[in-house]
Amino acid sequence: MRALSLLIPALLLSSSLTAQAVAPAAPVADAARPADTYKQLDTLMDVFLKVRETYVDKVDDKTLIEGAINGMLASLDPHSSYLDARDNANMKSQTEGEYGGLGLTVTQEDGAVKVVSPTDETPAARAGIKAGDFITHLDGNLLFGSTLNDAVDRMRGTPGTKIRLTIVRPGSAKPMEMTLTREIVKIRPVRFEARGAVGLIRIASFNRQTGPATRDAIASLQKSIGPSLAGYVIDLRSNPGGLLDQAIDVSDAFMTRGEIVSQRGRAKEDIQRYYARGDDLTQGKPVVVLIDEGSASASEIVAGALQDSKRALVLGQRSFGKGSVQTLLPLSADTGLRLTTARYFTPSGRSVQENGIEPDINVPQLTDPDRKERPRVREADLRNHLINEKKADDKLIEDDGKPDPRFAETIESLRKRGVTDFQLDYALRLVGRLGPVQSAALAAGPAGGAAGGATPK
Incomplete structure (x- = not known):
């Protein structure tokens, strides 16, 4: 394999x-497993x-x-x-x-979908979506509580079809509505x-x-x-x-x-x-x-x-x-x-x-x-990110x-x-x-x- x-x-x-x-990993002998397991x-x-x-x-x-x-x-x-x-x-x-969709890298934070980055030359990049933006609704339907896979599946789709995104951008007073057209995203x-x-x-x-x-x-x-x-x-x-x-x-x-x-x-x-x-x-x-x-x-x-x-x-x-x-x-x-x-x-x-x-x-x-x-x-x-035991050293810089x-x-x-x-x-x-x-x-x-x-x- x-x-x-x-x-x-x-x-x-x-x-x-x-x-x-x-x-392949060697099988663990049953005798080695703790009874508590x-x-x-x-x-x-x-x-x-x-x-x-x-x-x-x-x-x-x-x-x-x-x-x-x-x-x-x-x-x-x-x-x-x-x-x-x-x-x-x-x-x-x-x-x-190559795939059909919008061209986004996303993650999930406390139930919300957060943009990590848009992909160059894609509908998302051309619409001005930025890293750190939150996608809260798709076609008016709230995403909170959905799985990340479900959100991704809904953003993907047949090229030529449209989807409306509601974007919350930290620092902006109001949510933004964007209608994007899916296309074949050739990376x-x-x-x-x-x-x-x-x-x-x-x-x-x-x-x-x-x-x-x-x-x-x-x-x-x-x-x-x-x-x-x-x-x-x-x-x-x-x-x-x-x-x-x-x-x-x-x-x-x-x-x-x-x-x-x-x-x-x-x-x-x-x-x-x-x-x-x-x-x-x-x-x-x-x-x-x-x-x-x-x-x-x-x-x-x-x-x-x-x-x-x-x-x-x-x-x-x-x-x-x-x-x-x-x-x-x-x-x-x-x-x-x-x-x-x-x-x-x-x-x-x-x-x-x-x-x-x-x-x-x-x-x-x-x-x-x-x-x-x-x-x-x-x-x-x-x-739950992995912890780095050795943190980066703080730089001591004289600041005037x-x-x-x-x-x-x-x-x-x-x-x-x-x-x-x-x-x-x-x-x-x-x-x-x-x-x-x-x-x-x-x-x-x-x-x-x-x-x-x-x-x-």
Whole structure:
């Protein structure tokens, strides 16, 4: 049997997974089970029988058993769950990067559906739905109390059909009504373009095409920009994650050597390390990685690997903080168990869980007028999340109480300059400055400055 390792932050309307062989667990001898365990199982069966016999409405056995399974898994962490035939079918369509729906990554908080991030070039993104928004009604029907699967099923549907969403945005006085038209959501994992002498690579998700598409993007940008290419910006903002092997492949495209990520299970000796295979396709050009609170899991692997190896500068806001790996264990031909089986760590040994990736330069999104009011949803905000025993160190920074002059511009002044995305504009300008400096240093050789492809800091 095969098992699948997942790197996703929540139930996704656009998600992905990766294949990995896992040896079946050895059966536990009955003699090794504590007697108390059997008493608890007897209690579970007693509850099952009493509910089946005396509950006010008749409930079928399948519903009760699946409810017990889901309750058990929900008590572990936010990412472990039981996959019935419907969930497995959804997982397959998401893996292939195409489905009918709106293009949202969502989670559930206290019975309400909360947006983690919209997917690029989808109805949700075009409608202006943002991370942290709450979806309270679908076609006027209250969602509170429904399961997350039910909400997802109702938002998905036949392309061309419409659905009305009621959105509550923290900081806004009134709920917003949006009517969206479902369409075939083709998750295009990588987009790229030349911005002057800088190559911009936007990675929206990590599905089966992400690694090869990133390599193609690098080659295309080198061809279109030519020798004047100053460097690259990798935009991982609001990227919810996906395939572990694709995160490794993307990191490897920018590295010549060193560890990319390690995966550690329950046992002390259960450690698996992944390394760069060589050949930095960018030939040591400066790299800036953009992240925000929606950058999760596989995105954090890439950002952490390039940051720890001193291969890139990381800009933006602290990332989501999902540092766990889920394995899909088949139970039958059409059902499975998605179970958290490991944590992953950056090359320097940092656990991403709860802490996330802290950027080298914390750059606010000045062009977002709601940035101060909108809550930041991260792994640490999810119920029953895994605890990181080693919290991130608090940085002691001398503060003179004056605003940072780098971020003193207003939305109006930025608009006059034609800037609609301040974080991206900052990253592009930074690479534009670093490129000529590094080219001069490399041309001068060891006596002239840094060589070997490390990004100046």
